[in-house]
Amino acid sequence: MAATDIRQRTAVLFIAVMLGHIILISAQVNSRAGVPLLEVVTFGTFAEVQRAASTVTGGVRTAWKGYVNLRGVRAENEQLKKQLADLQVQFQQERAAAEHAHQLEALLGFQRQVGVQTIAAGVIGAGASPDFRTMTVDRGSSAGLKANMAVISPSGVVGRVVTVASRAAKVQLLVDRNAGAGALVERSRAQGVVLGSGEDLLRMDYVSGIADVKPGDTIVASGIDGIYPKGFLIGKVESVDRGAGIFKVIRVRPAVDFNRLEEVLVVTTPPQANAAGGGVS
Amino acid sequence: MKGAVIAVIIAIALALQTTLARYVTPGANAIDLVFVAVVYISLTGGPVAGLMAGAIAGLAQDALAATGVSVISIGAGVATARSIIGVGGLAKTVVGFVTGIIGTQFIVARPIPRALVFFAATMGHAIIFLGLYSVLDPNYGGTSYGTIASQAGANALAGVLLFQVSESLPGIVDRRRSMSGGMHINRRLD
Numbered sequence: 001m002a003a004t005d006i007r008q009r010t011a012v013l014f015i016a017v018m019l020g021h022i023i024l025i026s027a028q029v030n031s032r033a034g035v036p037l038l039e040v041v042t043f044g045t046f047a048e049v050q051r052a053a054s055t056v057t058g059g060v061r062t063a064w065k066g067y068v069n070l071r072g073v074r075a076e077n078e079q080l081k082k083q084l085a086d087l088q089v090q091f092q093q094e095r096a097a098a099e100h101a102h103q104l105e106a107l108l109g110f111q112r113q114v115g116v117q118t119i120a121a122g123v124i125g126a127g128a129s130p131d132f133r134t135m136t137v138d139r140g141s142s143a144g145l146k147a148n149m150a151v152i153s154p155s156g157v158v159g160r161v162v163t164v165a166s167r168a169a170k171v172q173l174l175v176d177r178n179a180g181a182g183a184l185v186e187r188s189r190a191q192g193v194v195l196g197s198g199e200d201l202l203r204m205d206y207v208s209g210i211a212d213v214k215p216g217d218t219i220v221a222s223g224i225d226g227i228y229p230k231g232f233l234i235g236k237v238e239s240v241d242r243g244a245g246i247f248k249v250i251r252v253r254p255a256v257d258f259n260r261l262e263e264v265l266v267v268t269t270p271p272q273a274n275a276a277g278g279g280v281s
Numbered sequence: 282m283k284g285a286v287i288a289v290i291i292a293i294a295l296a297l298q299t300t301l302a303r304y305v306t307p308g309a310n311a312i313d314l315v316f317v318a319v320v321y322i323s324l325t326g327g328p329v330a331g332l333m334a335g336a337i338a339g340l341a342q343d344a345l346a347a348t349g350v351s352v353i354s355i356g357a358g359v360a361t362a363r364s365i366i367g368v369g370g371l372a373k374t375v376v377g378f379v380t381g382i383i384g385t386q387f388i389v390a391r392p393i394p395r396a397l398v399f400f401a402a403t404m405g406h407a408i409i410f411l412g413l414y415s416v417l418d419p420n421y422g423g424t425s426y427g428t429i430a431s432q433a434g435a436n437a438l439a440g441v442l443l444f445q446v447s448e449s450l451p452g453i454v455d456r457r458r459s460m461s462g463g464m465h466i467n468r469r470l471d
Contacts, residue, residue, distance in 0.1 A: 010328055010329050010332075013329060013332065013333075014328070014332050014374075014378050017332055017333075017336045017374050018371065018374060018375075020336075021336070021340075021367045021370050021371035021374060022367075022371070024340075024366060024367035024370070025365055025366075025367040025368060025371065025413075025417070042341070042344040042345060043344065043345055046295070046341075046345055049292075049295075049296060050296070050299050050300070053296045053299070053300045054300055057300050057301065125299035125300055126298070126299050126300070126311075127299070127345075127346045128295055128298055128299055128315065128341065128342045128345035128346045129298075129313065129315070129342040129343070129345075129346040129369060130311040130312070130313050130432065131342075131346070131369065131410065132346035132347065132348060132364060134346055134348060136299070162348045170348075172348040176348060178348045178364055179348070198424055198428075199424065199425060199428055
């Protein structure tokens, strides 16, 4: 009798929890709202836990490195890394500026400023689930961060800010299955949309079957989405196949090693969406 | 197993997942320590503990990792994607419950059966998770079998290690206690 009661209670509990989930999912599927308030509050609270955990693990790692490496060599190495990172960002900006100078719109007098204003932010945590590729940075709304700001690194485009708490922000990485960016092939100027797949490679969709794209081509942000600064590096073409439809099937290897990110730059001056009709919402 | 213990184990797993997991198995093949914790709780605590752990852990992961809705439109086309809070929760609830039943019906006390349970649980979780997403979001890209299999392997390895550590820890503590007790007696005899 008692065993039957326990079994019944377990079954009721299981059904209740499942029902709760189904209601929760249904509410979201019917809604067209962006980020739920629950998510912002939960994220803001947990970001503080992540900050504390990151401080502890960071302290341990720093202490360990300090013991293993010579203090002077390490400091010099850090300084050189910083200099290299600065130069790489500068190089990307210069390259984007050079491209602009060669384009028709420059001839027509539509020159645009390529230089972007950024805020440096440290990575304090990775995503809570491997099913979504996100990370947490230690800057939030108090530092001027807003949703949909682009996040870059010296190597290239990292992702965009999706949730902002006061002292932390969640960044959706470009490799996340829900991420995407307007992109173009640097050599042939063929346009498309780069989409994350949740795995290590990106895919580039909506590229015409007759477009000139080869493995090894550099893919850069087109700026048409109104988030990512034009000309910033996304990655290199890994493979090109003829799709079943009118578009090519293109795989892109990201320029950024998302697992090694320690510091990133948040672009605080998002580019305007192209008049041709683009944007991200 | 008490609710507070479940919550603490999941909180520790979440903290480790967000800070250390990416250094262990990078990228898409990343280990899911929260999932490992759910299966561990299910096998040691039974179906009720399993479903509660699955629900809490899944919802926490969904809420923390969710990226909202994004619509990218350019002249060539429109790409829409969304993350849904509750899908991971539901998948982990089912897996926690079923694993809990398996833990009570079968003897899962050796490394290989445990590894198999962790492996199968990860595969089951992936089937429910990806299945639900493919139904709810037509633009959902899916995941390759290789990635799922490598995740399952990593989770199985971590799960077996977790059991080994949790089972050998009391023995180590006892041995240390008895050693320090013996030394104390020797000192007194001296």
